[in-house]
Amino acid sequence: MNVTRRTLMKAGAATALAGGVFAPAVFAPHVARAQSAEFSYKYANNLPVTHPMNVRAGEMAEKIKAETQGRVEIKVFPSSQLGGDTDMLSQLRSGGIEFFTLSPLILSTLVPNASISGIGFAFPGYGEVWKAMDGDLGAYVRGQIAKAGIVAMDKIWDNGFRQITTSTKPIETAADLKGLKIRVPVSPLWTSMFKAFESAPASLNFAEVYTALQTRTVDAQENPLAIISTAKLYEVQKYCSVTNHMWDGFWFLANRRAFEKLPEDLRAVVAKHINAAGVLEREDVFALNGTLRKELTEKGLVFNEPKVESFRDQLRKAGFYAEWKGKYGDEAWATLEKYTGPLS
Numbered sequence: 001m002n003v004t005r006r007t008l009m010k011a012g013a014a015t016a017l018a019g020g021v022f023a024p025a026v027f028a029p030h031v032a033r034a035q036s037a038e039f040s041y042k043y044a045n046n047l048p049v050t051h052p053m054n055v056r057a058g059e060m061a062e063k064i065k066a067e068t069q070g071r072v073e074i075k076v077f078p079s080s081q082l083g084g085d086t087d088m089l090s091q092l093r094s095g096g097i098e099f100f101t102l103s104p105l106i107l108s109t110l111v112p113n114a115s116i117s118g119i120g121f122a123f124p125g126y127g128e129v130w131k132a133m134d135g136d137l138g139a140y141v142r143g144q145i146a147k148a149g150i151v152a153m154d155k156i157w158d159n160g161f162r163q164i165t166t167s168t169k170p171i172e173t174a175a176d177l178k179g180l181k182i183r184v185p186v187s188p189l190w191t192s193m194f195k196a197f198e199s200a201p202a203s204l205n206f207a208e209v210y211t212a213l214q215t216r217t218v219d220a221q222e223n224p225l226a227i228i229s230t231a232k233l234y235e236v237q238k239y240c241s242v243t244n245h246m247w248d249g250f251w252f253l254a255n256r257r258a259f260e261k262l263p264e265d266l267r268a269v270v271a272k273h274i275n276a277a278g279v280l281e282r283e284d285v286f287a288l289n290g291t292l293r294k295e296l297t298e299k300g301l302v303f304n305e306p307k308v309e310s311f312r313d314q315l316r317k318a319g320f321y322a323e324w325k326g327k328y329g330d331e332a333w334a335t336l337e338k339y340t341g342p343l344s
């Protein structure tokens with residue numbers, strides 16, 4: 001599939017104009033229906049409507065509605081409409097929203113071992129990522145999530161490998177991170193990693209990132225290129241250092257009570273389309289990243305390619321890997337290293 005940012009934006013606009021999928025607070029009012037859905041559920045996320053996640057979620061919702069003959073309606077609420085990440089996680093647990101996509105690193109505030117897939121400089125590329133997350137590592141994490149009373153769909157969606165942007169200087173080696181005021185998501189693993197680099201990490205929900213960079217509350221942030229583009233972070237940042245320091249995804253989570261309330265045949269339809277949309281979204285993000293560097297360069301972002309070995313050396317020296325191996329436990333760490341090779 002040849003997917004560019006422009007085609008994704010067009011797709012997002014077309015989905016929005018179709019009505020009946022996205023939240024009426026942002027998009028055109030719902031067309032009146034002769035019969036209301038038997039199950040009307042809300043799906044919330046923190047990303048702009050043009051991001052591949054929301055393009056595919058819109059298609060997913062329409063397919064679920066069609067195959068269930070209107071019995072299941074999923075309304076999509078993008079762009080943190082229903083709150084920040086931590087607030088939406090609370091709403092998911094209470095049943096205020098039925099579906100939510102969240103980074104495993106932020107989910108770790110509730111499910112500590114969920115963040116193991118985000119260990120710094122663990123995965124060399126996507127080949128290892130999908131083998132792990134569609135294999136034993138993903139199954140292990142879903143089991144941990146289930147213990148918290150939340151259902152995680154089988155296929156994790158892609159956020160991408162994360163890069164560091166700054167307004168002050170390019171990051172060439174681990175030493176350049178010392179003292180850097182950098183925004184990180186609300187996650188112990190992120191904070192721990194950047195403290196190991198002797199940075200000054202500030203934990204902020206994604207909805208606050210643009211303003212924090214604009215006002216220079218922080219000088220830097222880190223995100224995949226697709227988010228740097230769709231959230232227009234290039235407007236308030238100058239440099240992008242391609243560190244690929246962490247892979248990040250989105251677990252598609254369901255409130256257990258709401259999900260189990262669906263009859264078994266409808267549950268199967270919903271899960272099938274969510275997982276299929278997740279696989280398509282992975283392809284979209286990969287294709288999009290292939291075009292974004294050129295587009296972001298044209299928008300003024302200056303790219304550089306750091307040598308990653310100094311970062312790994314600093315993490316080992318600071319005891320980062322040994323610390324987290326102890327926190328996750330031998331079973332989880334062995335499952336991770338099955339796909340990454342030895343880290344510590």
